[in-house]
Structure formats: structure tokens, C-alpha cells
Amino acid sequence: MAVSAVSAGSTSALSGTRQSIAQNFDTFLSLLTTQLKHQNPLDPLDTNQFTQQLVQFTGVEQQLKTNEFLEAMMLSTQNANNSEAVGYVGKVVTASGAKSELIDGEAVWHFGVDKAANITATVRDADGNTVFVKQGNVEQGESVFKWDGIGSDGRQKPDGSYSISIEARDGDGRFVNVATEMTGEVTGVDFTGSEPVLLIGGARVNLSSVLTVRKNTES
Known part of the structure; x- marks a missing residue:
């Protein structure tokens, strides 16, 4: 009896989001570096604001990694259940x-x-x-x-x-x-x-x- 193959998985929907966040983060760092190089010594940039933005970017990146990990766990469980089910045939x-x-x-x-x-x-x-x-x-x-x-x-x-x-x-x-x-x-x-x-x-x-x-x- 022929049994349909079990899907090995799908492309993560988060990959595009992670790439976009990474590009924005690199752009942010480039702008920060440029501003620091050309800042007015008499009116320096607010470092607290930059620190808050860095923390926000880091938090988003960590959340994306967590979502990817959970997605991988769910996919692995689904594939395991499908493989187990096929073993019941006969x-x-x-x-x-x-x-x-x-x-x-x-x-x-x-x-x-x-x-x-x-x-x-x-x-x-x-x-x-x-x-x-x-x-x-x-x-x-x-x-x-x-x-x-x-x-x-x-x-x-x-x-x-x-x-x-x-x-x-x-x-x-x-x-x-x-x-x-x-x-x-x-x-x-x-x-x-x-x-x-x-x-x-x-x-x-x-x-x-x-x-x-x-x-x-x-x-």
C-alpha cells in the first residue's frame, strides 16, 4: 500500500522579518557612528536616547529568535506525530x-x-x-x-x-x-x-x- 510522504518542513515565515530587522539595525549603527563622528563638542548627542534604542533593537531580535525556536519545536513535533501515524498502517x-x-x-x-x-x-x-x-x-x-x-x-x-x-x-x-x-x-x-x-x-x-x-x- 502506497503511503504519501510526510513533509519535512516549510520555510520559516520569520526569515524575512529577521533580515529586515538586521538591515535596520546595521543602518542604525551606521547612522550612530556617523553622528558621533560629526557631533558638536559643545552640544553632544544624548547617549541615553541611543542606549534606549539599542535596548529596543536587542529586545526585538531576542523575541524573533524565541519565535523561531518555538516554530521549529512545533514543526518537529508535527513531523514526529505524522511519522508515528504512518507506522500504524497495517x-x-x-x-x-x-x-x-x-x-x-x-x-x-x-x-x-x-x-x-x-x-x-x-x-x-x-x-x-x-x-x-x-x-x-x-x-x-x-x-x-x-x-x-x-x-x-x-x-x-x-x-x-x-x-x-x-x-x-x-x-x-x-x-x-x-x-x-x-x-x-x-x-x-x-x-x-x-x-x-x-x-x-x-x-x-x-x-x-x-x-x-x-x-x-x-x-
Whole structure:
């Protein structure tokens, strides 16, 4: 199975800014040197002002270096996660199905119930805020819950990671066990979301939801 190559990185967006700051700093030093050479001995330049400007330039340069370092760390972490995700292809994993990625207006969750039940599904965003609630009926066995990203307020929610909790009751009002864990072979990886998503048959599982991994002994 062919797997798309993982990007090694991108050109830093700060490089142009650093170059501009460096040029301005060199220009400032040249002007300072020229002014010092040609200053009026009877009316010398205010050295405190120049000192403050030097401190400001130094502070900006240090901040740019810090931003570059953080950018490099984030890129390294992202590439490591992508490489780890590719390593799951062909492996059998067990994962929690509570989380899913909303991509292009669609998020999908797989779950199962012990018997036919009335369910209440609650979708929450990454901060734990409830964004959508829906009630319905499902038959015994596995079911699929699809969400188009439209919240209970009627507004389209942004792409990203969302979680679901499902409460199920039978006809007598008794609670029914709901299983969101799934086990299957990883057949591919989707990198378009906020984190890698493993493809298991028709299901999509966030990398962070993986509970166990084992070698596929049937292949």
C-alpha cells in the first residue's frame, strides 16, 4: 500500500522579518557612528536616547529568535506525530471512538449498543463546550453517528477535534451499555485535520485515541 510522504518542513515565515530587522539595525549603527563622528563638542548627542534604542533593537531580535525556536519545536513535533501515524498502517489497533475530526463539514463516530435503544448524543468541542445535541433511535449492534458541523445554535462550527458522549435507554427507561471503542486494521492516515486521523475500514480515529496496537497476524 502506497503511503504519501510526510513533509519535512516549510520555510520559516520569520526569515524575512529577521533580515529586515538586521538591515535596520546595521543602518542604525551606521547612522550612530556617523553622528558621533560629526557631533558638536559643545552640544553632544544624548547617549541615553541611543542606549534606549539599542535596548529596543536587542529586545526585538531576542523575541524573533524565541519565535523561531518555538516554530521549529512545533514543526518537529508535527513531523514526529505524522511519522508515528504512518507506522500504524497495517497494524491492528483498539481505539476510543469518542473523538473525531470535523473536516469539510463532516464528523463521524461509530458506536454499539447491547439492545435497541433511544439515544441522546452530545457533541462537545475541544474546550468541552456542548455544541450539538440530538436524540434518536438505534437498533441493537453497531451504529454510525454523522454530524454536519451545524451546532444547536444553527451556526457552522470550525473544523477541528470534537468528542461525543452517548446516553442510551431501552423502552422501559433503563440504561443501555454504549461502546465507543473499536478494533480493526489501519488502512490509511489522513493528515488534513488538526492531528493525524487513522482510517479503520469506514471509521476515522484520532491518533491520540489509540489504546492498544498489535501486529496483524492474519496478513
